[in-house]
Amino acid sequence: MNSQHAQHSPEILVFDSSDALASAAAQRLAAAIVSAQSDRGVARIALTGGSTGIAALRALRTVGDPIDWGRVEIFWGDDRFLPAGHEDRNDAQADEALLSHVPVDAARVFRMPCDEGEFAGDATAGARAYEETLRSLTPDGKIPELDVHLLGMGPDGHINSLFPGKATLSERERAVVAEFDSPKPPPQRITLTFPVVNAARHVWFLVAGADKAPAVAKAVGRASPADYPAAGAQGRDGTTWFLDKNAAELLR
Ligand SMILES: O=C(O)[C@H](O)[C@@H](O)[C@H](O)[C@H](O)COP(=O)(O)O
Numbered sequence: 001m002n003s004q005h006a007q008h009s010p011e012i013l014v015f016d017s018s019d020a021l022a023s024a025a026a027q028r029l030a031a032a033i034v035s036a037q038s039d040r041g042v043a044r045i046a047l048t049g050g051s052t053g054i055a056a057l058r059a060l061r062t063v064g065d066p067i068d069w070g071r072v073e074i075f076w077g078d079d080r081f082l083p084a085g086h087e088d089r090n091d092a093q094a095d096e097a098l099l100s101h102v103p104v105d106a107a108r109v110f111r112m113p114c115d116e117g118e119f120a121g122d123a124t125a126g127a128r129a130y131e132e133t134l135r136s137l138t139p140d141g142k143i144p145e146l147d148v149h150l151l152g153m154g155p156d157g158h159i160n161s162l163f164p165g166k167a168t169l170s171e172r173e174r175a176v177v178a179e180f181d182s183p184k185p186p187p188q189r190i191t192l193t194f195p196v197v198n199a200a201r202h203v204w205f206l207v208a209g210a211d212k213a214p215a216v217a218k219a220v221g222r223a224s225p226a227d228y229p230a231a232g233a234q235g236r237d238g239t240t241w242f243l244d245k246n247a248a249e250l251l252r
Pocket of ligand 1: 048049050051052053078151152153154155158159160161184185206207208
């Protein structure tokens with residue numbers, strides 16, 4: 001079986017509230033990290049921005065007791081190309097929610113480049129540098145396989161900074177690319193591409209709110225990823241949708 005093309009039915013979990021969703025995702029993430037560390041020594045996790053993903057990180061602070069944080073590698077699915085520490089950066093929000101509260105190894109927190117210093121004004125160079133960083137982590141220069149890739153989803157079905165109708169959706173060679181014209185501000189971003197997302201062992205969508213219900217139904221129903229990018233994301237070993245009941249309301 002070619003695992004790149006394996007199709008699993010997604011697991012769909014529906015919670016009464018976004019808080020319950022965040023708490024359940026955090027508990028499961030703690031277990032997934034422990035399991036990956038037991039199997040491979042290190043757990044590799046890609047974080048997402050967005051209020052639901054950040055709430056899950058905040059919840060992980062309190063359920064993360066069994067985690068050996070020194071053996072967790074943190075990546076981002078995307079980030080806004082802004083100066084370091086900017087409050088709209090996904091990494092700054094993750095710092096505030098989780099990373100500044102747990103004993104992560106700073107050398108194992110792989111932030112996407114910021115719009116400053118050597119990368120100022122050049123998101124393309126930032127994307128290339130992030131890809132080089134990723135490739136430097138494996139002996140053969142391949143992109144490391146993520147254990148869990150967390151994904152928020154916008155009402156338009158976007159994931160990471162992969163937006164409907166954009167050229168980034170058809171990228172098959174590069175692991176990391178820049179987006180210069182995001183429909184959601186800020187316009188410049190850096191994002192992992194589908195080949196990296198779909199090489200992850202597990203892809204978890206964290207989605208809350210009635211405004212997401214149409215896109216959830218389209219993505220779960222396998223609409224075209226060109227129209228609903230979330231429809232194109234699957235984990236090799238499984239895909240899970242963590243939904244609140246509002247986001248799930250058009251599924252049945
Ligand atoms: O880069 C961005 O503009 C956001 O991070 C965005 O991609 C977010 O993840 C989704 O829109 C879901 O956001 P919510 O969880 O807040 O609905």
